[in-house]
Structures are given as C-alpha cells and as structure tokens.
Amino acid sequence: MDCNGAGQPLLSGAADPTHQTKNAYAPKGRRFRRCKSAPLADFVAPDMNGNEKLPRSGSIFGKHHPNFTRVAVYLSVYLGMGTLCFYMVKTQINGKKTNGILDALYFCIVTMTTVGYGDLVPDSTLSKLLACAFVFAGMSLGGLILSKGADYLVEKQEILLVKALHRNQKVGPTDILKEIETNKVWYKCLLVSILLLVHFLVGTLFLIFVEGLSLVDAFYCVCSTITTLGYGDQSFKSTAGRIFAVFWIPTSTINLAQLFLYIAELNTETRQRALVHWVLTRKMTHVDLEAADIDDDGVVDASEFIIYKLKEMGKISQEDINEVMEEFEELDVDQSGTLSASDIILAQNSQTKR
Amino acid sequence: MDCNGAGQPLLSGAADPTHQTKNAYAPKGRRFRRCKSAPLADFVAPDMNGNEKLPRSGSIFGKHHPNFTRVAVYLSVYLGMGTLCFYMVKTQINGKKTNGILDALYFCIVTMTTVGYGDLVPDSTLSKLLACAFVFAGMSLGGLILSKGADYLVEKQEILLVKALHRNQKVGPTDILKEIETNKVWYKCLLVSILLLVHFLVGTLFLIFVEGLSLVDAFYCVCSTITTLGYGDQSFKSTAGRIFAVFWIPTSTINLAQLFLYIAELNTETRQRALVHWVLTRKMTHVDLEAADIDDDGVVDASEFIIYKLKEMGKISQEDINEVMEEFEELDVDQSGTLSASDIILAQNSQTKR
Structure with missing residues (x-):
C-alpha cells in the first residue's frame, strides 16, 4: 500500500506555505482556538483516493501529477497502436481517403471519441472487429481522461483565469487561492464554458474557410461532432481538415463532457450548501441535545456537537x-x-x- | 427549501422496520452502547443532496422515488416534442424511410443517444438546427437519466439478484439487506454486466434474424450502437428493426454508460476502504494523541477520536x-x-x- 506520504500529514501540512490560506476559514477565533489544533487539515491520501482533490500545493506548482502522466502514456499507446492497426488494414477501410497514416489516425480518433462519422468505414471482418475493440478501449480511456487528466488541466488554468479576472484589483496569491477555494466549481464551469466557446468558434471558422462549408453546415457539423453524434453527412474530408480534426475532436468532445460534469457538480454543491445552511441554522431542541450527548454526561461538548451536526448533514454515517x-x-x-x-x-x- | 422531510429524521428512522438491520453494523457492543444513542443513522435529505443514497426503506418498497418520476416526465416530453418536430420536417430529412411517425421517433432516439448513424440525415437549415438543439437537450437528459433514474432502477433489481443468488441458502430479508449494504457496488456491477450481456445477445440475434445481417455485421452493429459510435454503414432499416431500435438503443446505451460508472465507483470504493483500513490499523503515537485532543484536557475521548480519524480518512475536512x-x-x-x-x-x- 502506497500511503507512506500520509504518515506525517501534520508535519507536511505545517511546512506547506499555501497552508496559511486555510486560516481564512477558521472560526472567528473566540475561545475555540483549540479546534485548530486538530491535525490533517489538508490530509489527502496521495494515490489512495482518486476522488480527493489534489492538495493545492501539488496541483498548482511543481511537476505534473502522476495521474496525469499515466493518462498521457495510455493515450499515446492507444493512438500509436490504433494508428498502426488501422494503417495495416487500410485497404479494408472504405471511404474518402487522403494520406494513409493520417487517415488511420483520424479513423482512430473518430472511433475513440465515438463520433463515428462513417466517412471512413471498416469493410472486412478484421477491420470491423478492430473497430469494436478500439471503441470500447477508447471509451474507457475517455473516462480515464475525464476523471484523472482533464480536471487537473482545468485546475491549473483556473489560477490564470482568476488572476485575469482580478487583474485590476490588488490581490495577492493568497487571496487568489482563497477565491478559488470558495468558488472552485463555479470557476471551473466558467473556464470550461469559455473553452467550449473557443472550440465552437475555431471549429466553425475552420469548416467555413478550409472545408468550404456554409455557416449553417459548419455549425451543424461542429454540434454533431462535439456531442459525438457524427451523422457523417458533414465531416473533415481534406488533408488539412483531418490534421485539424485529429487535435480538435478529442479536445472539444472532452470539453463538452467536462462542462456537463461541472454543471452536475455545481448543482450538487449548491444543494449540499443549502443543506449545511439548514442544518446549522435550525433550532437545537432538547431532543437534539439528548441525542448528541454521546457519553451521556448530560452536556454536549464541542466534539459531540461536531459529530452530531456532520451526521445530520450526511457527511458522515453511523457506519x-x-x-x-x-x-x-x-x-x-x-x-x-x-x-x-x-x-x-x-x-x-x-x-x-x- | 424543500427539506421538510429532514425535520424528523430521528423519528422516521426509529419507525422504519428495515432500520433493525443497522444493528448488524454496530460495534461488538462492549462498553460503548452510548454511540448508538446518536441519532440520524439513516439521515438522508430526500431532495437536497442528489448524491446521497436513497434511504433503504424508500428504494426497495413503496412508491416510485420523486426523482424517477421527474426523469420519466422529462423523457416523455422530450420524445413527444422530438417526434412531433421531426415528423413536421420529415420531407427535409433524407435517407431510408419507413413509417413517418416511427422514423421521426427513431431519428429522435438516434440523435438523443448520440448514436447518429446517418441513415437519416437532416437536409435543410431548419432540420439541421433542430437536430443540433435536440442533441444537446438529449445529452443533458441522458445525464439526468444516468444520475437520477437508472441507478434507482438498478437498486430495485439488485434485491432480486441477491435473492436469486442466495436462493439455496436459508436467508431472511434482513440478511439480504445486509449483504446488499456490504457489497452494494459490486452487485450493481454484476447486475449491469448481466443486463449488458442480455442487450448484446438480443441485439445481435435480432439483427441476424430480422435485419438479415451476418454474425460479424450484427455484432459490429451492436458494438457500434451500444458505444454510440454509429458509423451508419449498418443500422436498423426495416420497420420492425426501427420499432425494436426505439426501445433497444436507449436502454443499451444507458446500460453501458452505467457499467462504466459502477466500475469507477467500485474502484474508488476499493481504494477508500484500503485507506480506512490503513487509518484504523496504523499505530497511534503521542503526536496523534496530542493532535486529537481538541479540548486540551490531556486525554482523547471517544468523540475527539472519531473526529480525528474521520478527518484522517478524508471524510470530513477542517472547513x-x-x-x-x-x-x-x-x-x-x-x-x-x-x-x-x-x-x-x-x-x-x-x-x-x-
């Protein structure tokens, strides 16, 4: 088990300069400085829990995250093998051809993202079975990119966005981090929406000026591609178009999928916050007091109160x-x-x- | 805020007969019966937190869950409007036609699921823009079905599966519930895999015997459809085929998406369990003891210990x-x-x- 990194979270937390920003969230310290003494404020089991946020210090500065490297390796292997396989069976693939290697790569991308235009279609048992294998592997890879790689890239760009948005105000790096921490998901939505708009514009303009489509057809082809619908009546037919498609299709389809994910996350977070607010502001009754009193000493101390409320919020369970x-x-x-x-x-x- | 249902979780929990099964998870009650006195063991804010599990009592017995009803209504409205719109522009859609209404519904389904064979393609500005609108709405609806409706159906069927698997052993409903609670995600994976296999078999056999495809082509068409790839060289061309497709395409594509989701969930859960195990079995040191002591009285009581360990597991944060x-x-x-x-x-x- 590779959780050695978690062995000294208290020390590593204290040595982390970005840790300072956490103080901004500490209660308006009246008597209860004591709760700050609890450790592990930034505890994240590095490779144990995929759903954990990356520790701030790791995600913004420093080298690439191991998950990200892994995704990049898988993607390269997938595309390399896919291109090779489809190049070897290129005579068994029908449709509009340009360059052999490029077509194989393009077919691989169109299959991996499940766009499946049908402008190139496998036409033998071998090529059909290859396509079946590569679409399933491609879907798994897409899921991996979404869960491990894409979020990491967005978090990195988020900093730049927030800095750009607060350019005119005097804010230090600490304030930027605090602002991101508070409205994290909202900024992710905003960033991914902007990126999607750029993908839309670039794709439409490219199809108009390079592939020679009309405005409506270009827009329709962009929508059809980004959503992975891919009817195939409009697609990338020229060499230049396919070179563009090889980069534009994967990024734009992942981009839209991310937008949907973040909107769902924002939705959940909003409801979670409403629940937390409700739990914290509702009146404590004598029944609550009795129920919260774990050690039956007639009074509820701070820790008992914390457990009671966090349980009510659904953050922890009896189990x-x-x-x-x-x-x-x-x-x-x-x-x-x-x-x-x-x-x-x-x-x-x-x-x-x- | 619709959290009225959360107002009396203690009472509703106590009145719930299935609640008894929870006792199976209580610690081997030595001295600490006290921790059972804490309330809200089954606290779930019904409509506040979409990510919460449904309360057992609601998901197995009784009426349909409100989320499920909402998804069913949205789906009906979407398909109704989609069929109507595409029927009205049927002369502006090119390709293999069968019955007018059926083709409109089939086109709507193929668009909504992003399969996009291209055997029917919009051929006017209006029909193209309609397709663009319906594919985005369809993707959102697909996400909603996955997050709110499909999981609910799987949970309902899970009971039947576990009962069937334990048919030969003498087990009561309590044991079944306990077994499901412990290996919930694993059973979901199993169930969805079985369903996917059924979808594969039924789809392939249908394409062979009704659409007259070869075995390889039928399998290839099933793979191409289930993954929403939809090259379109093989699709449902007959009236009978399209009637079948209208039911088979949505359920099979959702089915595969669910399998991917559950595998990811299983993966996360396994790592989470490993982390919990590691946190619980690692040796407490004097540093831990000092850090866990929230009220600085020199000793760590049960509630302080719980907070310290749950924080270390990443289940609760300092915030x-x-x-x-x-x-x-x-x-x-x-x-x-x-x-x-x-x-x-x-x-x-x-x-x-x-």
Missing part, C-alpha cells in the same frame, strides 16, 4: 462512526472512556505480544 | 468542522465549552429578541 469506535475500544485498554498516553503504551505492548 | 464550531460558539451562550439545556433556552431567547 463510519462505528468503525472508528471499534478501534477506540481496542486502544482504550484501561476502559476509562478516554485515551491517554498510558493507553497508547499498553496497547502497543499488547500488540507486540500478539 | 466542515470550522463551520459547525462557529454554530457551537453561538449556542454556547454561557461559554462553558459545553451545551446544556440552559444554553439552548438562552440561545433561543436571544434569537427571539433579535
């Missing part, structure tokens, strides 16, 4: 709590209901004996 | 905690560091005065 409680009982060797230094030593000794 | 702490400080009017009945009364009075 999560039960799992941790089992571990707590193991560690609490003297059965005092609290863990102290002596418990730790006793527990370690008993583990060593086992 | 979540800070938000709740702010509310706690508001409520803790006498600044005792604990909430008691008197705090609640004081807080309510001060809120009334405001």
